[in-house]
Amino acid sequence: MKHFITLLVENQPGVLARIVGLISGRGYNIETLNVGPTDDPTLSRMTMTVPGDDHVLEQVTKQLYKLVDVIEVTDLTARREDAQERD
Amino acid sequence: MTTKSRTGADCVIEGLRQAGTEIIFGLPGGAVLDMFSKLYHAEDMEFVLARHEQGATHMADGYARATGKVGVCLVTSGPGATNAVTGLATAYMDGIPMVCISGQVPSHMIGNDAFQEADTTGITRAVTKHNYLVHSADDLPRIIAEAFHVASxxxxxPVLIDIPKDVQRAETTAPACTTVNLAGYRPVxxxxxxQVKDLAAAINAAERPLLYTGGxxxxxxxxxxLTALARKAxxxxxxxxxxxGGFPETDSLALRMLGMHGTVTANRAVGECDLLISVGARFDDRVTGKISEFAPKAKKAHIDIDPTSIDKSVPVDYPVVGHVKDVLAALIDQVEARERRAWNDHLDELQAQFPLAYDESTDEVLPQYVIEMVYKVSGGEALIVTDVGQHQMWATHFFKYTRPRTFLSSGGLGTMGYGLPAAIGAQAAFPEKNVVxxxxxxxxxxxxxxxVVAxxxxxxxxxxILNNGHLGxxxxxxxxFYDKEYSATVLKQRGRPANEKIPDSSRREFLPDFVKMAEAYGAVGLRVTKKEDVVPTLEKAFSTKAPVVVExxxxxxxxxxxxxxxxxxxxxxxxxxA
Structure with missing residues (x-):
């Protein structure tokens, strides 16, 4: 199952390494990753695709939320499925 | 109002003082000289010079576990920081509040393979709750305040703050930080x-409920x-x-420890209960054994401050996210005071049938006997600090803990070497207590x-020291599980496998001589080889006004x-x- 995760994070050095480290440290591969600025220069938006087991990725999402530099985590997977069904 | 200019190193001392730091454990080095120069004049903060950074971190950890305050340590760059990693990981696994400040090479040298350079924030990322590499002295007051907030x-x-040497020396007029505002950190x-109401109803309906409580x-x-809730219902x-120590083990409701080396009664109760209520415990693999067969007949409840702990390894029927103290207080009001005679009697019978036991008739000195005598001779009042291994498990069996913060042990990481420095940290906080x-x-x-620090x-x-000549x-x-293949576990000088080439010689069987070692450090060294000497030696040790090592x-x-x-x-x- 592919997961589409989007994060709002502090725009600081080391934040990307922290997030990637948390995911790779649990043996998951990041398939796509995009980082960009937001209207607020102190924050960045990250979007990534991570294939993996639902239960474990739910844990990963929760763990990401625990990082001090991470302000918001959303798993878009469910929403995307809804959209596809409507199509 | 403008703040007067001072250096980054001054801001560190200021921040530590503002956080209420009374004692710092550490070791100096080139990259932290500026902070040590300021510390020289900070007479309100005691500094404890450890002899290895691992020791410093365990001391800060022991201090934190014994007091509930944040333990503080200060180490240099490169090897100072890498030596601290084991202590940080130990604290991280057990959720112990600690702030570790490390020096770093000057900012312009970072990445140049400079002398005593290590990527400390990179190395410690996985073993800290959060860490910082400080880029400007202007950020230091805020970062120190945030670190203490996040840690506690x-x-x-543990939280690590890595401060390059030039940042320690730079001047700043940044004001002291009095309020922490972290957008991404909102503790529960x-x-x-x-959630509490549903759990209270489940407890009231349960015939065979069981509280499973953790750190x-x-x-x-x-x-x-916890004690009030357990007794009421x-x-x-x-x-x-x-x-x-979270629940008095002398109470008739106490089943004592569960898990891999838990009591028969505790593990049977897990198998038989109809409602398992985990309070501040995380379903660790040493507790649950085979996870799919853990508490198979029970609905499961989990009270935890950490939402990620819930549903992590076991699906939970009654999740409660919150501070355990508040949740338990609310539960006390909502649970019914009711008898559970059949369940309580059944567990009492199991306890009588399967007591924790060892061969009391033997003349040999058994490690379990020594620990039971520590319990008796100290009147159960000692603050016990263990290392890791067999003695650690026996320490859970033959000493009964009745109050929090009287049993300090590296649980999650299982760090051998933890015991002595952690005890020194605890003794620093409570010089009058009997720390064993x-x-x-x-x-x-x-x-x-x-x-030597003690x-x-x-x-x-x-x-x-319970010397059995082995990594027991x-x-x-x-x-x-390995057909008695004692590979690399024999520490004494005889009986090793052929490839551990130690010629059978006239050397004494046990090396080093711990009594001489104790004396070399200025402590009292004693040795016990006979059972009848155990109690008198403990009495002597506990009444000696000096650090004592008993082998x-x-x-x-x-x-x-x-x-x-x-x-x-x-x-x-x-x-x-058998």
Whole structure:
């Protein structure tokens, strides 16, 4: 199952390494990753695709939320499925 | 109002003082000289010079566990920081509040393979709750305040602040930081009343409920509430290693520790209960055994401050996210005072039928006997600090803990070498308490050098070395699961396998000589080889006004029972080798 995760994070050095480290440290591969600025220069938006087991990725999402530099985590997977069904 | 200019190093001292730091454990080096120069004049903060950074971090950890305050350590760049990693990981796994400040090479040298350079924030990312590489002295007041806040709130943990030398020297007019505002860090406060209401109803309906409590009771200062709840509703209590002391083990509701080396009663109760209520415990693999067969007949409830702990390894029917102290207080009001005579009587019978026991008739010195005598001679009042291994498990069996923060042990990481320096940190906080280290002959050698710290400060730790000539717990696994192939577990000078080439010589059987080692450090060294000397020696040690090291030559091939083999379910306990 592919997961589409989007994060709002502090725009600081080391934040990307922290997030990637948390995911790779649990043996998951990041398939796509995009980082960009937001209207607020102190924050960045990250979007990534991570294939993996639902239960474990739910844990990963929760763990990401625990990082001090991470302000918001959303798993878009469910929403995307809804959209596809409507199509 | 403008703040007067001072250096980054001044801001560090200012921030530590503002956080209420009374004592710092550490070791200097080139990259932290500026902070040490300021510390020289900070007479309100005691500095404890450890002899190895691992020792410094365990001291800060022991201080934190014994007091509930944030432990502080200060180490240099490169090897100073890498030596601190084990102590940080130990604190991280057990959720212990700590702030570690490390020096770093000057900013312009970072990445140049400079002398004593290491990517400290990179290395410690996975073993800290959060860490910082400080880029400007202007940020220091805020970062120090944030570090203490993050370390001590939510599920506590260690935070590292890496400060390059030029940042320590730079001038700043940044004001002291009085309020912390972290957009991405909002520790849980309060709880959802409906979750508590549902759990209270489940408890009231349960015939065979069981409280399974962990380190969250200690960290959350919730022992009083736990005891009141258990007694009101007659809920039996089993405790994890981290939770020992959170519920009085002398109480008739106490089933004592569960898990791999838990009591028969505790593990049977897990198998038979109809409602398992985990409070501040995380369903660790050493507790649950085979996870799919853990508490198979029970609905499960989980109270935890850390939302990620819930549903992590076991699906939970009644999740409650919140501070355990608040949640337990609410539960006390909502649970019915009711008898559970059949369930309580059944567990009492199991306790009588399967007591924790050892061969009391033998003339040999058994390690279990020594620990039971520590309990008796100290009147149960000692603050016990263990190392890791067989003695650690026996320390849970033959000493009964009745108050929080009286049993300090590396649970999650299982760090050998933890005991002595952690005891020194605890003794620093409570110089008058009887602090007793229980250690094996393997682990004690990993941080033995810190004994000198106890001697020079007059902290009268009592170090009990249970010398069985082996790395005992690993040897036990080899005996039980690897056909007695004692590969690399024989520490004494005889009986090693052929490839560990030690010519049989006239050397003494046990090296080093721990009595001489103790004396070399200025402590009192004693040795016990006979059972009848155990009690008199303990009496002497506890009344000596100096650090004392007692070496007990104990039976070599003694095993810890009960034992649940790794990966087995809790009802597959082995109770003896017979």
């Amino acid at each position: 709130t939510g599920k506590p943990g 406060s309060g709880f959802i009343p409906d 969250g009771i200690i960290a959350g200062n919730a022992a009083v509430e 007659n809920l039996p209590v089993t405790t994890t290693l981290m939770g020992l 280290v229980l250690a094996g002959d393997g682990g004690i050698q990993m941080c033995f050098q810190e004994l 001697v020079e400060h007059g902290w009268n730790v009592n170090v009990m 717990m690993v040897r036990q696994w080899q005996e039980m 007990y030559i104990v039976k070599e091939e003694e095993n810890v029972y009960p034992m649940v083999p790794p990966g087995a379910s809790l009802d597959e306990m082995i109770c003896s080798m």
